[in-house]
Amino acid sequence: MIRVTTNGTLRGYKSSLMRTSNAVNLARTKVLTQSNYTTYAEDPAAATQAFKLRRSFSRANAQLESTKTLNSKFSAACDALKSVKGDLADGQAKISSLAGLNDANASGRQPLGEVLQSSAESIVQIMNSQYGSSFIFGGKDSLGDAPFQMQTVGGEKVLTYRGVAVDDPANAAALKAMAGEASYVDVGSGLTEVDGDLISSSAFNGALSGISYIGYGVDKDGDPKNMASIMQKLSDIFGRCDADTGAWASDQDKADASRLTEKLTDSIDEITNQWTALDGQTSYLTTSENRLTELSDNLNEQILGIEQVDLASAITDFSWAQYCYNAALKVGNSILSQSLIDYMN
Amino acid sequence: MDITTFGAFTTARLGIYAAQKSLNVTGNNIANINTTGYTRQAVDQVSLRVGATNHYASANGGVTGSGVLVTGMSQFRDPYLDIRYRNENSSVGAMDAKLGGLEELSNILDEVGKGSDGNKGEGIMAAQFQDLRDQLAKLTGDQSTEDEFLTLARSSADSLVKLMNNYAQRLGEVEKNQANGLQKDVSSVNDILKNIQTLNENIQKGEIYGDSSLELRDQRNLKLDELSQYIKIDVTYEPVSVGAGKTVDKLVIKTSGDNPITLVDGDYAGQLSTSDGLVVNPSYASDPTQPQYLKPDGTGTNTASEAQKVEYTLTLSNLTNRNGTELTGTGHQFGDTELYGSLQASRELLTEAGEFSTVTMTKVDADAATKRGIPYYQNALDSLARKFASVLNAANTGYMYNSAGNYIKTDGTEITDIHGDPIHKVEILTSALKTELDGAGGVPLGGVLFSNSSNGDLTNDITAANISISKSWSTDASVLQNSFQALEGKSTVGSSDNRNILHILAQFDGKQDYKPGDMVTDATDGATKFFSGSFEEMFTNIEETLATDTKSTTTLLDNYSVSTTALDSDRDSVSGVDLNDEAMNMMQYQKSYSAACRLMTTLDEVLDKLINGTGVTGR
Numbered sequence: 001m002i003r004v005t006t007n008g009t010l011r012g013y014k015s016s017l018m019r020t021s022n023a024v025n026l027a028r029t030k031v032l033t034q035s036n037y038t039t040y041a042e043d044p045a046a047a048t049q050a051f052k053l054r055r056s057f058s059r060a061n062a063q064l065e066s067t068k069t070l071n072s073k074f075s076a077a078c079d080a081l082k083s084v085k086g087d088l089a090d091g092q093a094k095i096s097s098l099a100g101l102n103d104a105n106a107s108g109r110q111p112l113g114e115v116l117q118s119s120a121e122s123i124v125q126i127m128n129s130q131y132g133s134s135f136i137f138g139g140k141d142s143l144g145d146a147p148f149q150m151q152t153v154g155g156e157k158v159l160t161y162r163g164v165a166v167d168d169p170a171n172a173a174a175l176k177a178m179a180g181e182a183s184y185v186d187v188g189s190g191l192t193e194v195d196g197d198l199i200s201s202s203a204f205n206g207a208l209s210g211i212s213y214i215g216y217g218v219d220k221d222g223d224p225k226n227m228a229s230i231m232q233k234l235s236d237i238f239g240r241c242d243a244d245t246g247a248w249a250s251d252q253d254k255a256d257a258s259r260l261t262e263k264l265t266d267s268i269d270e271i272t273n274q275w276t277a278l279d280g281q282t283s284y285l286t287t288s289e290n291r292l293t294e295l296s297d298n299l300n301e302q303i304l305g306i307e308q309v310d311l312a313s314a315i316t317d318f319s320w321a322q323y324c325y326n327a328a329l330k331v332g333n334s335i336l337s338q339s340l341i342d343y344m345n
Numbered sequence: 346m347d348i349t350t351f352g353a354f355t356t357a358r359l360g361i362y363a364a365q366k367s368l369n370v371t372g373n374n375i376a377n378i379n380t381t382g383y384t385r386q387a388v389d390q391v392s393l394r395v396g397a398t399n400h401y402a403s404a405n406g407g408v409t410g411s412g413v414l415v416t417g418m419s420q421f422r423d424p425y426l427d428i429r430y431r432n433e434n435s436s437v438g439a440m441d442a443k444l445g446g447l448e449e450l451s452n453i454l455d456e457v458g459k460g461s462d463g464n465k466g467e468g469i470m471a472a473q474f475q476d477l478r479d480q481l482a483k484l485t486g487d488q489s490t491e492d493e494f495l496t497l498a499r500s501s502a503d504s505l506v507k508l509m510n511n512y513a514q515r516l517g518e519v520e521k522n523q524a525n526g527l528q529k530d531v532s533s534v535n536d537i538l539k540n541i542q543t544l545n546e547n548i549q550k551g552e553i554y555g556d557s558s559l560e561l562r563d564q565r566n567l568k569l570d571e572l573s574q575y576i577k578i579d580v581t582y583e584p585v586s587v588g589a590g591k592t593v594d595k596l597v598i599k600t601s602g603d604n605p606i607t608l609v610d611g612d613y614a615g616q617l618s619t620s621d622g623l624v625v626n627p628s629y630a631s632d633p634t635q636p637q638y639l640k641p642d643g644t645g646t647n648t649a650s651e652a653q654k655v656e657y658t659l660t661l662s663n664l665t666n667r668n669g670t671e672l673t674g675t676g677h678q679f680g681d682t683e684l685y686g687s688l689q690a691s692r693e694l695l696t697e698a699g700e701f702s703t704v705t706m707t708k709v710d711a712d713a714a715t716k717r718g719i720p721y722y723q724n725a726l727d728s729l730a731r732k733f734a735s736v737l738n739a740a741n742t743g744y745m746y747n748s749a750g751n752y753i754k755t756d757g758t759e760i761t762d763i764h765g766d767p768i769h770k771v772e773i774l775t776s777a778l779k780t781e782l783d784g785a786g787g788v789p790l791g792g793v794l795f796s797n798s799s800n801g802d803l804t805n806d807i808t809a810a811n812i813s814i815s816k817s818w819s820t821d822a823s824v825l826q827n828s829f830q831a832l833e834g835k836s837t838v839g840s841s842d843n844r845n846i847l848h849i850l851a852q853f854d855g856k857q858d859y860k861p862g863d864m865v866t867d868a869t870d871g872a873t874k875f876f877s878g879s880f881e882e883m884f885t886n887i888e889e890t891l892a893t894d895t896k897s898t899t900t901l902l903d904n905y906s907v908s909t910t911a912l913d914s915d916r917d918s919v920s921g922v923d924l925n926d927e928a929m930n931m932m933q934y935q936k937s938y939s940a941a942c943r944l945m946t947t948l949d950e951v952l953d954k955l956i957n958g959t960g961v962t963g964r
Contacts, residue, residue: 002919006921040455042896044896054475142487143488198847339925339928
């Protein structure tokens, strides 16, 4: 520049002062908001990344929520099966049936039959437990009526699952379908669909079909596989015994009782297996819960890492900006200093 | 011929006069140090020599001058710096106007740091999308047909569509503001053009009378600076003869570019106006038998509806002087890319649709696809709303099928096609299939979730402004279908079967292709996807596009501002008043004034000697 004029100097000063003042303002905003950026345009890359992480964070939290709910439901299911297997089947029913078969004092068969009857009813009740407003073992129709019902048809007790008689061979297909029902929940396993069909490994099956635990259908001997039905049958046989002597109503009854008791033991083994499997699933859910909690914490940390300022450096930046601003102000004081005119006589 | 005896007094007098004049100018300079646009002045002076050379002239020795003559006043001004400053200033104007518009858009679309109190930064629209997804996810916890949870999901969806409506409405307001701003700018430009016209007239008059009208020139330069923000201009001064051998400078302002258009020609000036946007046939003005408009293909037409339309077109009237005399044929309808500066930036904000540009728009501006103004953001938000509605509506509309995936009737039997084969379920129903299933006794389930108005279930032309919860959904929360699969052997859907809810969740997470053709039927690249991602990613993409444009515009504006300030300082170094300079001048002229006065005294003494002290020997 050839000539540095009074106004030129002033203009330059004004524009520099404005810049310095803006810098202080920006540094101050950073300290006050504790955000690395306050508009998207300030750092589009970071803001995009933060929004992406926030989406993952929100997903992880929703999945965590679903997993927690499922975990509680599955724990409740485990507890229910435990009672069915332990107190009722192993404790009450098995002992009663064995006692009925082998007890020398056979006059107790009828009362034992009643015990078996009440065990069967208790199993039905337990298998109708609710979690929230849904029936735990209702498969994918758990918001309707109680799934298991003991109905009397033609003087005989018939156990139904969602209206379908569980021991009727004619219902085999329907029962099989109900036992294999699935209702999937997103628990963070990478929910994926291909052409509208769900990849089943990408979600968790949250439907618990009661009949798959306590059995359904009939075996090769024509006996029911369902635990409650076996108990009911045993109870019916014991009920037919002589009230005083306890004598079997028929040889057939005796043979049936012996065979059914064995099958009751088998079904207890089966429910034990099922219980173990369910427990495994519950553990998986617990692990998922932990993993998702960790993921959520991790994501939150990452979000904060992007969005939040490092306070130490923000304050240092602010101090430096403030220092520069003060220096600029000091210069300003002397910018309108004397000119030759002040020295003229 | 030499100077006469008393002529030397004239020399002294001229010296005094010149010094006095210079002091006056110095005073004027100092007084105007803070006057915006003031240009430092100086006295033009020449050395005076009276008489001409003749045969006897040198007979008596050397020829001396006769003092100094003040010939006028002039300004220190560098026209090249003016040109550079004004060019840069038009960039500042363009970027400033663009940034203003983008910032107005950012107020709506930038969600950084926004959100509910406890969750600053999660955004508003972004958070609402997440909330809806969360509500849907809750339904998968064996609650898929529970009314209270279905109602929660519907309320969340309602909030989301209302947010979309709100954003669209606010974008509409930005458009209105910008359109008003453009009108205001056009009238400011017209005021400036008129002002310059009047100044030209006065300066010319002054010049004829020998006045250089420096102050009026300063004013005119200020107006030119101002005009350069709105329109990039080229300013030239052409000498014009005013008779008697005298010429004066005529100022001509043209738009800068390949096709310069004259805005001001001396005391003639045009006026700008925004027109209906129909492209006028240039030859129509001179030959009214020609077609009035041009079609997009360049051929002529007299039918307005066939004419090519360029929104917010600026038209310059014929140049007219104060008496109303028109220079015919000087008017001009500016093309889409003919201008540069804040007017053009405002136009672009109002017209540019980026990827949504139509064939016509691309024809008039090859770069249209990369310029994004308000229409782009409106279209982008509309595509999001439309895609969201269509994907979720499709996911929620279907017919009952069995566990094998085949469509069934109410009695549970499978529906067969003309070959007797069962019809397997499809992801997206075609209308033909719908008709077939309806005819065959298929069981329609679910229904439209989002419609183009809350009074019905119509799904055509959904935009961010009109997207609503459909009438059927708003009256029955269970329209949100939990599943389309019937329970085995039954013709009802399991009460806790959440297959369809999970499908909707998968749609939330899945990638959708966004194509300009979804919104604009005659888009240049209608079938080419411009973005692929989830609904939320699409929204972030809109934000990001705006943010990067804002960022680069801020940087450009910053750079242009710095150069403009530097150029202004450069101009100031030539034209500005400096106190040290003027102090020096003051001292200098004071001294020369004193010296001229001293010359007079000396001359007086010399003549006194000559008159009163000469030839008195022996007296």
